Amino acid sequence: MKFEFPARGEWARLPTPIEKLERLSTDLGLNLWIKRDDQTGFEWNGNKIRKLEFLAKDALLKGATCLVTCGGVQSNHCRATAALAAKLGLRCVLILRGQAPEKIRSNHLLDQLFGAEIFYVTPEQYYEGMEDFRLLIDGQIRAQGGKTYFIPEGGTGALGCFGYAQAFRELEEQRKEKGLPAFDSIVVAHGSGGTQAGLVLGQLLDEETETKIVGVNVCYEEKESFRLVKEALWSAIQQHHLPLAFMAQDIRILPGFRGRGYALSAPEELSFLRKVAREEGLLLDPVYTGKALRGLYETAKQRPDFFGKNVLFIHTGGGFGLFQLEDEWKEVVS
Ligand SMILES: Cc1ncc(COP(=O)(O)O)c(C=O)c1O
Missing domain, CATH: 3.40.50.1100 (Rossmann fold)
Known part of the structure; x- marks a missing residue:
C-alpha cells in the first residue's frame, strides 16, 4: 500500500x-x-534510534526543548534518548525505575556523560505515579521557559x-x-x-x-x-x-x-x-x-x-x- x-x-x-x-x-x-x-x-x-527518528522529529516540529522519557536504570532506550538529545542540543530528563546504583557503569554512566537529568523512582511510583512525575517535570521546565516532549517507555x-x-x-x-x-x-x-x-x-x-x-x-x-x-x-x-x-x-x-x-x-x-x-x-x-x-x-x-x-x-x-x-x-x- x-x-x-x-x-x-x-x-x-x-x-x-x-x-x-x-x-x-x-x-x-x-x-x-x-x-x-x-x-x-x-x-x-x-533499535531505539529508529523509533526516535520519528519521535524526536515530532518533538522538534512541535518546538520542544526537552525530551522526557523513562525506563529501568540500565535502559538502552534512555541512553539512546540522552545521546540524541545531546546531539540535537535539547535537554533530556530521564525518570529511572530503581535506586541510584553504587557503581556508575554501562548505560547509566553514558546517560550522565550525555548530561541527562535523572529522577530515580520506586517501581510503585513508576507504574502508578508516572503521570504525576510527568506533570511535575513539565511544570518545572515550563517555569524555566522550556517545553517538554514525552516519549513513552521504549519509544513504543x-x-x-x-x-x-x-x-x-x-x-x-x-x-x-x-x-x-x-x-x-x-x-x-x-x-x-x-x-x-x-x-x-x-x-x-x-x-x-x-x-x-x-x-x-x-x-x-x-x-x-x-x-x-x-x-x-x-x-x-x-x-x-x-x-x-x-x-x-x-x-x-x-x-x-x-x-x-x-x-x-x-x-x-x-x-x-x-x-x-x-x-x-x-x-x-x-x-x-x-x-x-x-x-x-x-x-x-x-x-x-x-x-x-x-x-x-x-x-x-x-x-x-x-x-x-x-x-x-x-x-x-x-
Ligand atoms: C537491545 C534491545 N533489544 C530489543 C529491545 C526490545 O524492543 P521493544 O521495546 O521495541 O520491544 C530493547 C528494548 O526494550 C532493547 O534495548
Whole structure:
C-alpha cells in the first residue's frame, strides 16, 4: 500500500548491513542472516534510534526543548534518548525505575556523560505515579521557559511503530538488491513490543511478503507481550487512519526464553553469548539479543521446520549491557 510515513529525522546510520551467520546456518541446517541494527551508531546503537527518528522529529516540529522519557536504570532506550538529545542540543530528563546504583557503569554512566537529568523512582511510583512525575517535570521546565516532549517507555506507541515499519521497507529493498530469497521468518527480541509492532505494520503495508514475524519475549510474560504489540499496532493504524486489518495470528510470540527474568542472566545464556562470540565474531547483549537468538537457536534445533529455511534475526543492540555483569562471567570465560 502506498503510504507516506510521518516526518522523520535522519540520524541513524542506515541502511544497516545484512550478513549471513555461516556457522550457525550450517549448525541449524538453514540460512540464517542477521540485520546489524547494533550498528545504527555507536552512541545510540540499537533499535531505539529508529523509533526516535520519528519521535524526536515530532518533538522538534512541535518546538520542544526537552525530551522526557523513562525506563529501568540500565535502559538502552534512555541512553539512546540522552545521546540524541545531546546531539540535537535539547535537554533530556530521564525518570529511572530503581535506586541510584553504587557503581556508575554501562548505560547509566553514558546517560550522565550525555548530561541527562535523572529522577530515580520506586517501581510503585513508576507504574502508578508516572503521570504525576510527568506533570511535575513539565511544570518545572515550563517555569524555566522550556517545553517538554514525552516519549513513552521504549519509544513504543503509535508514532514509534513507524521506526520498524520503515526498517521493514529497508530490509525488503536490501534483500531484493542482494538477490536473497524471501525471508520465511524475521525474529526479534521483544521488550515493550514496539519493534515487533513496527515490523508487523511494515509487513501489512508491504502487502507482497508473507514473512512470519516472531518476537521472543525477554521482558514480560507471553500474554502481556501479545497485548503490548496489539495495542501499539492498533494505535498506529487508528491514529494514522490506515485501512489495515490484522489478526491475532499476525502477532507471534515465542515464549520460554526469559530465563530467570528480565535482565537476569543464567550460565547457559551467557555460554550461548560466548558460543556466538567465538563462532561468529559477533557480540550479543545479555538482556535482549542473547536471549532472543538463543530462543531462535534452541527452537530451530528442536523443531527444524518452525522458522522455515530462510530466517532473518534483527540484532537490536544493547551491547553496553555486557559491562553491567561482573561475577556472572567468571565461570563462563575462565
Ligand atoms: C537491545 C534491545 N533489544 C530489543 C529491545 C526490545 O524492543 P521493544 O521495546 O521495541 O520491544 C530493547 C528494548 O526494550 C532493547 O534495548
